[in-house]
Amino acid sequence: MPAASETVRICHFSDLHLPLQERVPLMRLVGKRGLGYANLRILRGKTHKLAAFEALLKRAASEKADLTIVTGDVANLAVEFEYAFIDRLLRAGGLDPARTLVLPGNHDRYTLGSDLVSAFETGMRDWLPPGFDRRAGYPIVRAVGPVLVLGLDTAVWRNAVRSSGRVDPAQVKRLRAALGGEDARGRWPVIALHHPPFRREGRLLRDYRAGLEGAKLLTGALAGVRATVLHGHLHELSRRAMGGLDIIGVTSASNDRGKAKMQLAYHLYTFDGTGLRSAVAVRHWPDRPAADRFERTDLPDEVPVDTRGVF
Ligand SMILES: [Fe+2]
Numbered sequence: 001m002p003a004a005s006e007t008v009r010i011c012h013f014s015d016l017h018l019p020l021q022e023r024v025p026l027m028r029l030v031g032k033r034g035l036g037y038a039n040l041r042i043l044r045g046k047t048h049k050l051a052a053f054e055a056l057l058k059r060a061a062s063e064k065a066d067l068t069i070v071t072g073d074v075a076n077l078a079v080e081f082e083y084a085f086i087d088r089l090l091r092a093g094g095l096d097p098a099r100t101l102v103l104p105g106n107h108d109r110y111t112l113g114s115d116l117v118s119a120f121e122t123g124m125r126d127w128l129p130p131g132f133d134r135r136a137g138y139p140i141v142r143a144v145g146p147v148l149v150l151g152l153d154t155a156v157w158r159n160a161v162r163s164s165g166r167v168d169p170a171q172v173k174r175l176r177a178a179l180g181g182e183d184a185r186g187r188w189p190v191i192a193l194h195h196p197p198f199r200r201e202g203r204l205l206r207d208y209r210a211g212l213e214g215a216k217l218l219t220g221a222l223a224g225v226r227a228t229v230l231h232g233h234l235h236e237l238s239r240r241a242m243g244g245l246d247i248i249g250v251t252s253a254s255n256d257r258g259k260a261k262m263q264l265a266y267h268l269y270t271f272d273g274t275g276l277r278s279a280v281a282v283r284h285w286p287d288r289p290a291a292d293r294f295e296r297t298d299l300p301d302e303v304p305v306d307t308r309g310v311f
């Protein structure tokens with residue numbers, strides 16, 4: 001059991017959505033991937049910037065956190081060359097796979113084919129536990145000093161108009177078991193996943209399209225549990241309390257949107273065995289003078305969720 005006074009620092013970023021580095025063969029642009037490709041070329045490509053991400057990554061790695069958590073949408077179209085590129089990029093940026101937890105998002109199961117062949121787990125295998133088995137491997141459990149990190153998989157293939165996720169009962173059962181296990185004793189739980197585990201009131205259609213199926217099952221299983229929950233997917237800063245859960249969402253790590261709530265950022269958290277001690281957002285403004293390009297602010301206690309966010 002860790003000493004009560006021990007602290008640990010966790011860095012969190014998400015939703016890389018980097019511009020494609022290679023052309024995708026026409027044959028592979030049938031259906032949803034074709035729409036996504038067009039979206040990248042026309043819309044996303046305008047604000048999601050590789051150089052901005054690289055600068056953010058370098059800065060994040062320089063924090064020398066005990067663990068860095070990447071909460072999904074690592075790729076855009078779940079094509080092999082995207083993962084090969086990202087693998088190189090993360091290493092070159094200074095991240096060490098042994099001190100990094102990378103989870104999948106809906107874009108990592110973008111097509112049925114990529115889901116069936118587990119393109120994410122294959123492409124990011126060096127960042128996953130050795131011999132990782134997707135069917136029983138999530139949540140990925142890591143005891144890091146006084147925290148127990150549990151990384152869930154909420155990513156499933158969906159049709160072209162949906163970016164929603166799902167958490168299946170077997171995974172929730174394993175999560176419960178891990179929370180009751182020996183490694184959890186004296187440690188603060190940090191649950192990481194791509195989709196935020198809440199429904200947004202009055203937004204049924206949006207929840208159907210982009211929410212998390214099984215959110216109720218997950219939060220029901222966590223009733224009475226005190227934990228920090230880290231997610232991505234909304235591409236905006238959000239924070240809300242639900243029961244004993246402190247749920248924090250980070251922006252997309254490449255999105256130079258020009259608005260503070262959506263600007264590319266990483267979060268840096270300090271924990272001890274009793275919970276979160278400090279939470280800081282480090283935003284990157286690539287167009288500002290060099291001395292002002294990184295802005296460090298404490299996370300507010302609550303940040304309302306703007307349901308018009310980009311998925
Ligand atoms: Fe995303």
Ligand SMILES: [Fe+2]
Binds near residue numbers: 105106107233234311
């Ligand atoms: Fe997403």
